[in-house]
Amino acid sequence: xxxxxxxxxxxxxxxxxxxxxxxxxxxxxxxxxxxxxxxxxxxxxxxxxxxxxxxxxxxxxxxxxxxxxxxxxxxxxxxxxxxxxxxxxxxxxxxxxxxxxxxxxxxxxxxxxxxxxxxxxxxxxxxxxxxxxxxxxxxxxxxxxxxxxxxxxxxxxxxxxxxxxxxxxxxxxxxxxxxxxxxxxxxxxxxxxxxxxxxxxxxxxxxxxxxxxxxxxxxxxxxxxxxxxxxxxxxxxxxxxxxxxxxxxxxxxxxxxxxxxxxxxxxxxxxxxxxxx
Amino acid sequence: xxxxxxxxxxxxxxxxxxxxxxxxxxxxxxxxxxxxxxxxxxxxxxxxxxxxxxxxxxxxxxxxxxxxxxxxxxxxxxxxxxxxxxxxxxxxxxxxxxxxxxxxxxxxxxxxxxxxxxxxxxxxxxxxxxxxxxxxxxxxxxxxxxxxxxxxxxxxxxxxxxxxxxxxxxxxxxxxxxxxxxxxxxxxxxxxxxxxxxxxxxxxxxxxxxxxxxxxxxxxxxxxxxxxxxxxxxxxxxxxxxxxxxxxxxxxxxxxxxxxx
Numbered sequence: 001x002x003x004x005x006x007x008x009x010x011x012x013x014x015x016x017x018x019x020x021x022x023x024x025x026x027x028x029x030x031x032x033x034x035x036x037x038x039x040x041x042x043x044x045x046x047x048x049x050x051x052x053x054x055x056x057x058x059x060x061x062x063x064x065x066x067x068x069x070x071x072x073x074x075x076x077x078x079x080x081x082x083x084x085x086x087x088x089x090x091x092x093x094x095x096x097x098x099x100x101x102x103x104x105x106x107x108x109x110x111x112x113x114x115x116x117x118x119x120x121x122x123x124x125x126x127x128x129x130x131x132x133x134x135x136x137x138x139x140x141x142x143x144x145x146x147x148x149x150x151x152x153x154x155x156x157x158x159x160x161x162x163x164x165x166x167x168x169x170x171x172x173x174x175x176x177x178x179x180x181x182x183x184x185x186x187x188x189x190x191x192x193x194x195x196x197x198x199x200x201x202x203x204x205x206x207x208x209x210x211x212x213x214x215x216x217x218x219x220x221x222x223x224x225x226x227x228x229x230x231x232x233x234x235x236x237x238x239x240x241x242x243x244x245x246x247x248x249x250x251x252x253x254x255x256x257x258x259x260x261x262x263x264x265x266x267x268x269x270x271x272x273x274x275x276x277x
Numbered sequence: 278x279x280x281x282x283x284x285x286x287x288x289x290x291x292x293x294x295x296x297x298x299x300x301x302x303x304x305x306x307x308x309x310x311x312x313x314x315x316x317x318x319x320x321x322x323x324x325x326x327x328x329x330x331x332x333x334x335x336x337x338x339x340x341x342x343x344x345x346x347x348x349x350x351x352x353x354x355x356x357x358x359x360x361x362x363x364x365x366x367x368x369x370x371x372x373x374x375x376x377x378x379x380x381x382x383x384x385x386x387x388x389x390x391x392x393x394x395x396x397x398x399x400x401x402x403x404x405x406x407x408x409x410x411x412x413x414x415x416x417x418x419x420x421x422x423x424x425x426x427x428x429x430x431x432x433x434x435x436x437x438x439x440x441x442x443x444x445x446x447x448x449x450x451x452x453x454x455x456x457x458x459x460x461x462x463x464x465x466x467x468x469x470x471x472x473x474x475x476x477x478x479x480x481x482x483x484x485x486x487x488x489x490x491x492x493x494x495x496x497x498x499x500x501x502x503x504x505x506x507x508x509x510x511x512x513x514x515x516x517x518x519x520x521x522x523x524x525x526x527x528x529x530x531x532x533x534x535x536x537x538x
Contacts, residue, residue, distance in 0.1 A: 153294070
């Protein structure tokens with residue numbers, strides 16, 4: 001979803017020099033994402049913090065009740081440091097809850113770091129969206145138009161886009177009907193076709209992204225492969241080693257919110273299977 | 278201030294998208310109805326007719342045509358303010374899935390909602406003015422001649438105050454219950470069904486009522502054809518400050534939004 005917000009996107013205040021040692025990283029490639037000591041704490045907002053009654057009581061009791069019911073925080077990412085260069089294909093490895101999806105959300109700008117320095121030099125497209133921006137009362141055509149306007153800011157090239165979406169999703173004239181009448185498979189096909197119809201400089205992809213019914217799956221897989229291959233830079237979170245081997249060359253192993261290993265893919269997978277399972 | 282400018286720049290660059298999705302919402306709302314968005318104006322006209330009959334009789338109104346125009350213009354403006362405020366506390370909640378899974382700037386949802394409210398208002402306002410013109414023919418003339426700045430003030434107000442309510446509502450769930458009550462109370466306290474002079478010694482309540490301060494200049498311009506420049510410019514300044522503050526607060530709150538919804 002990218003009507004362009006200004007880039008470079010930077011969080012944190014201190015300037016930093018990433019290439020401390022020129023031998024550490026290839027100097028002929030420009031960094032796309034730079035993270036230094038980035039942590040993300042997710043606040044857990046309880047009823048205590050979200051009730052006017054509690055806030056009023058707290059204010060008149062001078063904050064005496066604050067300690068008894070203050071909201072907790074979950075440290076979802078801890079002191080993450082890494083640099084991702086243009087053109088890299090990076091696998092995010094780890095078991096559920098290790099921090100892969102949180103990392104994807106952080107680099108794509110959905111989350112902002114609590115501490116540390118993070119810099120994104122190009123827009124990162126998060127492929128984790130599971131619903132349309134428009135109401136289900138509207139037609140698939142209007143959903144596609146809304147999506148296209150968000151991506152491009154105007155409708156130039158929309159005809160080719162919608163032709164491709166209709167053709168690939170197989171919706172035909174159903175594209176003009178309200179989406180609330182679509183089956184789950186039809187909605188998934190439409191969403192998949194829309195999201196994979198454009199190329200992106202940097203793609204953050206979660207393997208959980210659905211592609212609809214079984215008949216569609218095979219075609220979807222081929223399109224997904226082309227889509228992934230066309231991305232400038234790829235971050236792919238997955239549990240499927242074969243998928244990671246197919247597309248990635250570098251692996252980041254996440255464990256309890258930290259990067260436990262940053263290495264070429266095979267090394268990272270070995271590390272994960274030996275140490276983290 | 279930099280954050281506010283960035284937000285405004287994004288609002289401008291994405292204008293076609295949020296305007297389109299708002300228009301699509303209006304269409305969806307009236308899909309499969311025979312009269313379509315005409316219902317927006319009709320529902321206001323039914324309320325005006327009913328209230329004018331009842332309260333015109335209760336208050337023993339002498340000049341009924343004037344009362345209908347007074348009540349009608351006041352009510353359609355009030356309904357726009359009330360609708361914008363009532364939907365505000367759960368705006369982000371409604372967009373929770375997108376806030377958690379897309380990197381769309383949250384200002385998009387506030388602008389889409391604002392555009393939706395403005396489109397609804399313009400349609401109902403237009404129809405109500407057409408009908409009320411049977412009682413006072415100068416309404417459209419006055420609107421064009423002296424009513425544009427008060428109208429602009431209303432439209433700006435419909436953005437920033439609901440945005441502030443929205444930012445509070447995402448933190449304090451009670452607000453969803455509280456806002457309709459406050460709106461109802463303020464309706465009764467605002468000179469809409471009755472004239473300000475009827476309040477007598479209590480007329481200061483109208484002066485302190487921010488909704489009435491927005492409503493009154495537009496209604497006055499429409500009916501009297503008189504432009505109170507100092508008042509309108511002051512309200513414009515308040516609106517600009519309100520927009521700046523609300524955008525600043527939205528930017529500050531942005532990092533928490535995915536976790537609050």
